[in-house]
Amino acid sequence: MADEDLQLENLAGVGPITKTRLEEKGIYTVLDLAYIGASEVAEAANLDLSKAIEMCNNARKKLVDLGILENDFVSADQLYKKRLEIDRISTGSSNLDDLLGGGIETGALTEFYGEFGSGKTQICHCLCVMAQFPKEQGGLNASSIYVDTENTFRPERLAGVAEIRGLDPDVALRRVTVAKAYNSAHQELIVRELGRVIKEKSARLVIIDSAVAHYRAEFLGRATLADRQQRINRFMHHLLRMSEVYECAVVMTNQVQSAPDVIFGDPTRPVGGHVLGHTSTYRIYLRKASKNRIAKMVDSPSHPERETVFVMNERGVDDPGEDSPVTQ
Numbered sequence: 001m002a003d004e005d006l007q008l009e010n011l012a013g014v015g016p017i018t019k020t021r022l023e024e025k026g027i028y029t030v031l032d033l034a035y036i037g038a039s040e041v042a043e044a045a046n047l048d049l050s051k052a053i054e055m056c057n058n059a060r061k062k063l064v065d066l067g068i069l070e071n072d073f074v075s076a077d078q079l080y081k082k083r084l085e086i087d088r089i090s091t092g093s094s095n096l097d098d099l100l101g102g103g104i105e106t107g108a109l110t111e112f113y114g115e116f117g118s119g120k121t122q123i124c125h126c127l128c129v130m131a132q133f134p135k136e137q138g139g140l141n142a143s144s145i146y147v148d149t150e151n152t153f154r155p156e157r158l159a160g161v162a163e164i165r166g167l168d169p170d171v172a173l174r175r176v177t178v179a180k181a182y183n184s185a186h187q188e189l190i191v192r193e194l195g196r197v198i199k200e201k202s203a204r205l206v207i208i209d210s211a212v213a214h215y216r217a218e219f220l221g222r223a224t225l226a227d228r229q230q231r232i233n234r235f236m237h238h239l240l241r242m243s244e245v246y247e248c249a250v251v252m253t254n255q256v257q258s259a260p261d262v263i264f265g266d267p268t269r270p271v272g273g274h275v276l277g278h279t280s281t282y283r284i285y286l287r288k289a290s291k292n293r294i295a296k297m298v299d300s301p302s303h304p305e306r307e308t309v310f311v312m313n314e315r316g317v318d319d320p321g322e323d324s325p326v327t328q
């Protein structure tokens with residue numbers, strides 16, 4: 001794929017003025033057009049919605065021609081072949097990888113949710129290290145982008161995990177780009193710019209840790225709920241489409257809130273409600289169990305609901321074992 005193919009000026013309907021307006025809003029390529037979607041493109045470039053729809057459809061068509069996106073109608077066996085070739089990134093724990101069907105999928109949105117201390121941030125750190133290994137060792141020889149909304153990214157933790165797993169920690173740190181998001185609007189801006197950074201850094205993994213904390217803090221009370229859900233909805237769809245057009249794994253974390261109406265079972269639910277549930281391709285619920293952590297595949301189009309055990313130690317995320325020191 002030549003880069004010119006993806007340039008905005010080579011797409012039908014994009015003149016120099018539209019191009020400048022789009023670029024001002026962080027839409028640089030045909031890939032960005034395809035993942036941002038028509039209503040926002042119309043808003044960004046001050047275009048009629050019908051014109052924006054046409055432009056986004058043209059972008060989609062181009063990506064189909066280039067083999068980046070699927071045709072609208074495609075035979076199931078072709079899809080099956082394509083799925084067998086999907087790249088995956090190991091989490092660092094073979095138990096967790098098995099639960100996920102071989103690791104975190106590229107071209108999909110994977111959500112880890114659980115209470116404070118359940119291991120969400122540790123998984124994110126470890127994934128950024130694992131992504132750097134060659135394919136035979138569970139990685140994609142790729143760099144990562146880490147969007148940190150809770151100020152919990154720790155380079156020293158990343159360096160420690162990299163070193164003990166046999167990577168040069170300095171090199172490993174250079175292959176992770178961090179963006180701190182200070183509020184929800186800033187977080188949305190960062191995601192708009194992500195396409196450019198993914199290309200620049202050849203990243204195959206994008207982490208959003210965590211996805212809805214800012215929305216939760218900023219939108220208080222029932223009156224703001226609809227607005228909040230709409231913003232979260234738009235944000236999640238950006239992420240999902242981005243994972244497809246850039247063929248990268250997008251991993252996001254989510255807190256749980258207590259659901260007092262649940263009498264039997266676990267009285268916690270992911271924050272963000274139904275919007276998140278319907279957007280993530282895979283959802284994994286994490287919980288603490290004495291010294292270990294339990295991960296459960298909650299919502300997947302192809303995996304059974306199943307649980308597994310992992311631990312956190314100096315290797316980041318690991319399988320429980322006699323000689324692997326476990327934390328609590």
Ligand SMILES: Nc1ncnc2c1ncn2[C@@H]1O[C@H](COP(=O)(O)OP(=O)(O)O)[C@@H](O)[C@H]1O
Binds near residue numbers: 115
């Ligand atoms: N270097 C480490 N070695 C072993 N365990 C660690 C290390 N760093 C953090 N942990 C474990 O990770 C837990 C925090 O998990 P974290 O992923 O940050 O939670 P959250 O789900 O809130 O993001 C700590 O309570 C600790 O048990």
Ligand SMILES: [Mg+2]
Binds near residue numbers: 120121150152209
């Ligand atoms: Mg965390």
